[in-house]
Amino acid sequence: MRPKGAIVGELDGKTVLVTGANSGIGRQTALELAGRGARVHLACRSESKAVPVIEEIRSATGRAMAAAFCPLDLSSLASVRSGAEFFRQTGEPLHVLVNNAGVAGQRGITADGFELAFGVNHLGHFLLTALLLDDLRASAPARVVTVASDAHFQARGVDFDAVHRSTPGFTGLREYAVSKLCNVLFTQELARRLGAPEVSGVTTYAVHPGVIASDIWRRIPWPVGQVAKLFMGSPESGARTSVFCASAPELATSTGGYYVAAAPRDPSPRATPELAAELWRRSEEWVAA
Numbered sequence: 258m259r260p261k262g263a264i265v266g267e268l269d270g271k272t273v274l275v276t277g278a279n280s281g282i283g284r285q286t287a288l289e290l291a292g293r294g295a296r297v298h299l300a301c302r303s304e305s306k307a308v309p310v311i312e313e314i315r316s317a318t319g320r321a322m323a324a325a326f327c328p329l330d331l332s333s334l335a336s337v338r339s340g341a342e343f344f345r346q347t348g349e350p351l352h353v354l355v356n357n358a359g360v361a362g363q364r365g366i367t368a369d370g371f372e373l374a375f376g377v378n379h380l381g382h383f384l385l386t387a388l389l390l391d392d393l394r395a396s397a398p399a400r401v402v403t404v405a406s407d408a409h410f411q412a413r414g415v416d417f418d419a420v421h422r423s424t425p426g427f428t429g430l431r432e433y434a435v436s437k438l439c440n441v442l443f444t445q446e447l448a449r450r451l452g453a454p455e456v457s458g459v460t461t462y463a464v465h466p467g468v469i470a471s472d473i474w475r476r477i478p479w480p481v482g483q484v485a486k487l488f489m490g491s492p493e494s495g496a497r498t499s500v501f502c503a504s505a506p507e508l509a510t511s512t513g514g515y516y517v518a519a520a521p522r523d524p525s526p527r528a529t530p531e532l533a534a535e536l537w538r539r540s541e542e543w544v545a546a
Contacts, residue, residue, distance in 0.1 A: 397458025
């Protein structure tokens with residue numbers, strides 16, 4: 258259960274919330290963080306799908322309180338608000354928020370009228386983080402880890418009109434790339450707004466997990482999805498960088514970076530401070546509407 262090289266008890270007394278933790282990279286991230294001593298809240302749409310993972314964590318750690326369920330549907334801003342309130346009602350601190358859940362290869366529109374990948378991958382996590390930011394500050398030192406992707410290099414920018422329309426592409430991969438660029442931009446702007454880690458006590462990171470065979474690809478059209486999965490890595494390898502950014506002591510004074518294979522890397526040159534600020538401004542308006 259305990260990851261190779263992990264420090265025994267390095268996250269003892271820490272509370273973590275992981276979105277999309279019932280399968281794939283999220284499940285593995287939750288397992289590994291719990292193995293390091295954390296209490297992990299699995300924020301998912303389906304409690305029935307989360308329960309087996311909760312039981313697995315409790316069995317592997319020998320701790321009955323090692324994991325708990327938090328209801329959350331990122332495609333609905335109302336659900337994000339109720340999910341954040343559900344967690345806050347526990348009265349627990351929040352030391353690490355892992356914005357892991359996402360959709361890819363899907364077409365559609367959210368309950369609030371946003372393109373599906375943008376609404377789930379970026380806007381839902383934007384609101385969740387904003388609602389829990391005071392909890393993170395109060396629990397400092399704390400971290401926000403957002404799962405982005407090298408797919409963001411494929412995005413030419415963010416079309417702020419297109420994000421209000423249903424996914425037009427056959428595979429939805431172009432929209433997925435835009436949503437992942439938004440994850441990187443969000444991380445950069447959050448770091449700027451939080452300021453120096455020694456002042457705010459909260460650090461933030463965007464990560465590329467690798468191209469991983471997980472449930473995120475389950476609705477990509479056949480045969481594209483079947484062929485693509487032949488070249489994908491495991492959820493275990495995909496969780497590595499998320500776990501590193503959530504727990505590595507050496508990152509305590511670093512913030513706003515993009516990490517690949519547990520090491521910093523320059524993001525796309527299109528991830529500019531100006532675009533990050535504009536995305537943040539518009540996102541604030543949209544979640545407040």
